[in-house]
Every structure is written in structure tokens, then in C-alpha cells.
Amino acid sequence: MPTSMPSPSIRTPIELLTQSSFSQFGTVIENPAHSIVPRSQRLPLPDAVSANQGSALKFLDVTHLTDLYHLAPSKKPAKAVMNMFVCAPRDLRPHEPSESMPSSWGDIDFGEDDDGDDDRQLFDVSILERHPFTTQTFIPMGLSQSDRHTQYLVIVAPTLPAAASRRHTDRPPPYPTLKLKRSRSLKEILARARPSPFTNEAAPPPSQFSRLHPSQRPKGPGLPDLKNLRAFIATGNQAVTYGAGTWHAPMVVIGDRPIDFVVVQFANGVGPEDCQEIVLKPDGSAEEGMVVLVDSDSSGRVLVKAGIGSVKAKL
Numbered sequence: 658m659p660t661s662m663p664s665p666s667i668r669t670p671i672e673l674l675t676q677s678s679f680s681q682f683g684t685v686i687e688n689p690a691h692s693i694v695p696r697s698q699r700l701p702l703p704d705a706v707s708a709n710q711g712s713a714l715k716f717l718d719v720t721h722l723t724d725l726y727h728l729a730p731s732k733k734p735a736k737a738v739m740n741m742f743v744c745a746p747r748d749l750r751p752h753e754p755s756e757s758m759p760s761s762w763g764d765i766d767f768g769e770d771d772d773g774d775d776d777r778q779l780f781d782v783s784i785l786e787r788h789p790f791t792t793q794t795f796i797p798m799g800l801s802q803s804d805r806h807t808q809y810l811v812i813v814a815p816t817l818p819a820a821a822s823r824r825h826t827d828r829p830p831p832y833p834t835l836k837l838k839r840s841r842s843l844k845e846i847l848a849r850a851r852p853s854p855f856t857n858e859a860a861p862p863p864s865q866f867s868r869l870h871p872s873q874r875p876k877g878p879g880l881p882d883l884k885n886l887r888a889f890i891a892t893g894n895q896a897v898t899y900g901a902g903t904w905h906a907p908m909v910v911i912g913d914r915p916i917d918f919v920v921v922q923f924a925n926g927v928g929p930e931d932c933q934e935i936v937l938k939p940d941g942s943a944e945e946g947m948v949v950l951v952d953s954d955s956s957g958r959v960l961v962k963a964g965i966g967s968v969k970a971k972l
């Protein structure tokens with residue numbers, strides 16, 4: 658994989674982080690009782706059971722941890738690890754008008770900072786990374802839902818089809834691929850045929866990946882689709898899981914103080930299997946590269962400018 662790729666100049670507005678807006682990239686973990694998304698727009702709740710002698714409600718399987726390291730070239734097994742990231746607030750630069758394109762995503766209020774009191778700053782996205790063989794869950798500690806002075810952004814991009822990535826790619830990086838099986842006997846071939854000559858089954862047997870929850874399936878080996886980059890603002894009561902292979906920016910804290918995150922993932926210690934990075938370089942004609950528009954009101958609250966709740970919703 659190249660270590661860098663040319664990037665167009667695109668300005669991306671911020672969306673609210675919700676399970677449905679984020680579903681193609683992974684999962685959002687939150688107590689549904691505190692969700693600010695209207696019930697009609699929520700995905701089905703995870704199953705819950707009573708626990709601790711009736712004193713607790715236990716939501717089951719709230720995120721889908723994935724370990725695909727058995728498909729890694731090194732075959733080195735991974736172990737589950739919990740790391741802690743202490744993420745300092747990022748530098749934002751002052752808003753300047755620009756010829757950059759608006760993001761192709763969402764219902765965008767791309768106009769100049771029109772409300773006299775609102776403040777617009779810019780975050781430059783200069784690097785993306787992915788963990789092809791594992792999910793990665795960021796759990797903020799000590800941050801409340803109502804904390805408006807310190808929040809975090811989750812910046813992600815879909816994956817381009819492999820063919821569209823090829824012209825940028827010298828050597829494909831390690832990526833989970835299903836191995837072609839050795840040539841099969843006639844009996845084995847017939848056993849997979851549908852309708853089956855041996856049973857009444859009509860549906861084809863599922864592939865290894867189709868058995869996985871949609872958020873767990875590998876995204877493909879391609880480069881990030883920068884034109885469809887998305888930026889979400891999280892509240893302190895939300896944790897986030899990046900699906901295996903999801904291109905994302907290193908965590909972006911906005912505000913006054915660092916956020917401590919406990920980070921849960923698998924790892925096998927083989928550098929390019931654990932983490933792959935790509936630097937975004939504004940291409941020759943591009944003015945500024947990939948930029949997230951960070952709008953906030955006079956109290957420092959980040960404003961949501963695209964997707965659900967974009968009508969000047971305040972977090």
C-alpha cells in the first residue's frame with residue numbers, strides 16, 4: 658500500500674453520532690434510555706435481561722468484537738488487549754473562506770458562519786488508518802453526556818472498490834481474504850450444490866463472511882473513499898467501535914482537556930497486520946485537502962450541520 662495518497666479539497670460538516678448514521682462503519686454503544694435520537698429513527702434495541710438480583714438491566718452483545726487474524730498472512734494469533742489512549746485536544750485553525758468542494762454527504766449548511774454568535778473552525782484531516790483484522794472500541798472515561806466543553810469527533814471513510822485503488826497501489830497490504838480451497842472431490846461439490854441432492858436445502862451455504870454480523874464483515878482492501886468521508890460528534894456517554902478494516906482518523910478530541918479512552922481490540926504484534934496508515938496529501942491543484950467544519954455556539958457547544966438533527970441541533 659502506498660504510504661500517502663492525493664486528496665481533493667473537501668469540507669465536511671459534522672453529523673450526530675447515532676447507531677443508524679454510523680452503521681456502515683461499526684457500532685455506537687450507549688444506554689438507549691439516554692439516546693437523543695427520536696424513537697422512530699432508532700435501530701432495534703439490543704436484547705436486555707434483568708441481572709444482579711433485579712437491580713440491573715443487562716444489554717447483551719452491545720458491539721460485535723471481531724478477530725479475523727486467522728486470515729492474516731503471518732498466521733500469528735492475536736490476543737484481546739485493552740490499551741488506554743489519553744487523547745489531547747486537537748489544534749483547530751481559524752475558518753477561512755475557500756474554493757474547496759462541500760462534502761457529498763448530507764444536508765449541508767455550507768454557508769459562511771451566518772449566525773453572528775456562532776464560531777467556525779477547521780480541522781485538517783491529514784492521516785487515516787485502519788485495523789484490517791480487528792474491531793477497535795473506544796470507551797471514553799470520566800466524560801458525561803452533558804459535558805459540552807470536551808467532546809470527540811469520529812471521522813471515518815468508506816473503502817473504495819479494489820479496482821479504483823489499484824492505480825495508487827504498489828503492493829497490496831495484508832488484508833483478510835478467504836483462501837481458495839484445494840480441489841474438491843465430486844462428493845464435496847455435490848454436497849454444496851443447491852437444491853442439494855442429499856437434503857432438502859435450497860439456499861446456498863453461507864460464505865465465511867456472510868455469517869458475520871454486517872458491521873463485522875471486512876470492508877475490502879481498497880483505499881479510503883475521501884469523497885464520502887464523514888465526521889460525527891459523540892457525547893460523553895457514547896463509546897464507538899470501528900468495524901474491522903474501517904478507515905478512520907486517529908481520535909480527535911475537541912475542547913478544553915484530554916479524554917482518557919479505554920480501547921479494546923485484538924492484536925498480534927505484526928505491524929502492518931495490526932495497523933495500516935495513509936497520509937493524505939492535497940493533490941497539485943487542491944487548495945487545502947480534507948477539512949472538517951467545526952461550528953460551535955458562544956458556549957462552545959458543537960453544532961450539528963448534516964444528517965439527523967442538523968437544524969442547528971446543539972449537543
Ligand SMILES: NC(=O)NC(O)C(=O)O
Nearest residue numbers: 786793905906907908932
Ligand atoms: N483511532 C486512534 O486514535 N488510534 C488508533 O486506532 C491506533 O490504534 O493507533
